[in-house]
Amino acid sequence: MSLKYVTPAERFKRYLPKDYVELVDYGPFGKSQDEAGPGNMGQFKELMEEHPMCSGCWMAYYIRLIFASLPCPEETVTLGTAGCGRLAISQAAVPFIYGNYGDQNAMASGLSRAFRLRFPDKHKDVITIAGDGGTMDIGFSMTMHSWIRGEKFTTIMLDNEVYGNTGGQESGMSPKGAVLKMAPEGKKFEKMPATALAKAAGCVYIVKMSPTNIKKAAKVIRRAIFVAREVGPTFIHAYTSCNIEYSIPTEEVFADARAQEKDRFQFEEYMTDEAKAVIERVEAEEKATLRAKKGKIAEEVS
Numbered sequence: 060m061s062l063k064y065v066t067p068a069e070r071f072k073r074y075l076p077k078d079y080v081e082l083v084d085y086g087p088f089g090k091s092q093d094e095a096g097p098g099n100m101g102q103f104k105e106l107m108e109e110h111p112m113c114s115g116c117w118m119a120y121y122i123r124l125i126f127a128s129l130p131c132p133e134e135t136v137t138l139g140t141a142g143c144g145r146l147a148i149s150q151a152a153v154p155f156i157y158g159n160y161g162d163q164n165a166m167a168s169g170l171s172r173a174f175r176l177r178f179p180d181k182h183k184d185v186i187t188i189a190g191d192g193g194t195m196d197i198g199f200s201m202t203m204h205s206w207i208r209g210e211k212f213t214t215i216m217l218d219n220e221v222y223g224n225t226g227g228q229e230s231g232m233s234p235k236g237a238v239l240k241m242a243p244e245g246k247k248f249e250k251m252p253a254t255a256l257a258k259a260a261g262c263v264y265i266v267k268m269s270p271t272n273i274k275k276a277a278k279v280i281r282r283a284i285f286v287a288r289e290v291g292p293t294f295i296h297a298y299t300s301c302n303i304e305y306s307i308p309t310e311e312v313f314a315d316a317r318a319q320e321k322d323r324f325q326f327e328e329y330m331t332d333e334a335k336a337v338i339e340r341v342e343a344e345e346k347a348t349l350r351a352k353k354g355k356i357a358e359e360v361s
């Protein structure tokens with residue numbers, strides 16, 4: 060998909076669904092983050108606005124944030140697998156590939172390689188977004204092999220510490236002792252060290268976080284995508300609670316996410332020197348563009 064591809068001919072516009080036209084006119088395609096990004100959500104047509112996930116689901120909020128943070132949505136493809144997250148990811152106005160359970164990183168490896176061959180002078184961003192079961196349990200070997208092979212795309216794990224979509228089985232990412240509907244005796248072993256595994260397997264940019272701060276969460280999503288374009292595999296391990304399976308009242312979901320920032324999801328950010336160089340360059344370029352834009356507006360006003 061490209062920007063040209065989504066833009067309808069002017070005379071054809073009135074025959075198209077309103078939602079589609081609004082997305083073209085007021086959506087984030089071709090716009091910068093200061094025009095249509097997490098800082099001004101609610102003031103532009105978002106890529107993912109409707110979804111069938113539970114009321115107050117923190118995972119749904121984070122998925123919305125991922126889509127608002129994309130550096131170039133018109134050149135992005137997401138891949139996912141069975142699990143709650145795909146219910147929302149598949150509603151976004153970004154191409155989504157849904158494969159067999161857990162094979163998202165294997166498909167993404169092939170897709171990102173194919174994009175580099177087919178579009179050598181373009182950045183096509185490939186992002187896998189899947190649950191803890193899909194990423195670290197059933198899809199574990201494919202996740203690890205994509206990292207070990209140095210595949211250049213971003214992996215985002217939506218860690219609700221349970222198999223939410225199938226009613227509450229424990230996952231490798233559930234904390235030790237967790238009592239869940241289908242693990243009534245409590246989990247007997249530790250939560251898997253996902254970020255340590257990512258580092259050992261060669262990820263060049265890794266973040267663990269509970270995404271309570273919108274700007275910080277958006278910044279790391281963008282960093283992960285920029286670094287994956289040029290350097291290698293990047294990984295974001297985000298806490299996205301399941302208020303149903305962990306019985307968190309909807310009004311306490313945010314407080315729970317805050318509490319996790321001090322517990323299992325204390326902020327961690329790791330980057331190689333090469334990744335750091337990319338981040339510094341891209342963020343300096345972004346700042347310069349914004350400064351120039353503000354200067355131009357000030358000139359026009361005066």
Ligand SMILES: Cc1ncc(C[n+]2csc(CCOP(=O)(O)OP(=O)(O)O)c2C)c(N)n1
Pocket residue numbers: 141142143144159160189190191192193194217219221222223224225230
């Ligand atoms: C091959 C295969 N095995 C099992 C399932 C059933 N299944 C659907 S979702 C899921 C687990 C989802 O857990 P997770 O990846 O953590 O996502 P969540 O729903 O918690 O977001 C399972 C086992 C399936 N769809 N396909």
Ligand code: SF4
Pocket residue numbers: 112113115116117118119143219223224300301302303304
């Ligand atoms: S079951 Fe849990 S993770 Fe799934 S939609 Fe509901 S609250 Fe969200």
Ligand SMILES: [Mg+2]
Pocket residue numbers: 190191192217218219220221222223230
């Ligand atoms: Mg899960």
